[in-house]
Amino acid sequence: MTARQLRLVCASANPDKVAEIEQLLTGIAEMEPRPTSLGEVIEDADSLTGNARLKAVAVCDASGHAAIADDTGLEVDALGGAPGIYAAQFAGENATYADNRRKLLDDMSGVEQHLRTARFRTVVMVMWPNGDEIVVEGVCEGHIAEAEMGDAGFGYDSIFIPDDGDGRSFAQMSADEKNVMSHRARAFSALPGALMLHSSTEG
Secondary structure, three states, X not given: OOHHHOEEEEOOOOHHHHHHHHHHOOOOOEEEOOOOOOXXXXXXXXXXXXXXXXXXXHHHHHXXXXXXXXXXXXXEHHHXXXXXXXXXXXXXXXXXXXXXXXXXXXXXXXXXXXXXXXXXXXXXXXXXXXXXEEEEEEEEEEEEOOOXXXXXXXXXXXXXXXXXXXXXXXXXXXXXXXXXXXXXXXXXXXXXXXXXXXXXXXX
């Protein structure tokens, strides 16, 4: 089976992330939705890879098919790497995107521009029901804006300005523009080669 023929069950239940993953998988694999019978997966690992693995295992068990899972962290240098793997719950267990952005901007209040460096890091895992797995990672360096900029995207997009861009935040870019340089796009760009390598070792 080639990477193009592969069908993967998505582990994410976040509609924003699912839409982005579906676009990034174009030409790599066909994506099937997360099983509706699968409840919330507790992501209590101490790393992005560990959390992706927890989700992938749960989806493999629920669906009986190969799964694709990812986990993303935002590492802000001035905050000692926080929120890191806790980016989605930075402002609390039931925090909204806006809550998390507000807390991050508050925590960064008064931090000078040259010290506002940060990066998004994404780990993508494909797992098969037999336990085989492949892992790829993507990183996007940038800095935290002093105020929200733009209203597209999701999560921290409106306060993250990528170094490889033109000074706009991710939330000021189109999906195609973001997918040229984002952490998730960089992880997914490494996926075809990893899938092909896995396929060749299987054969």
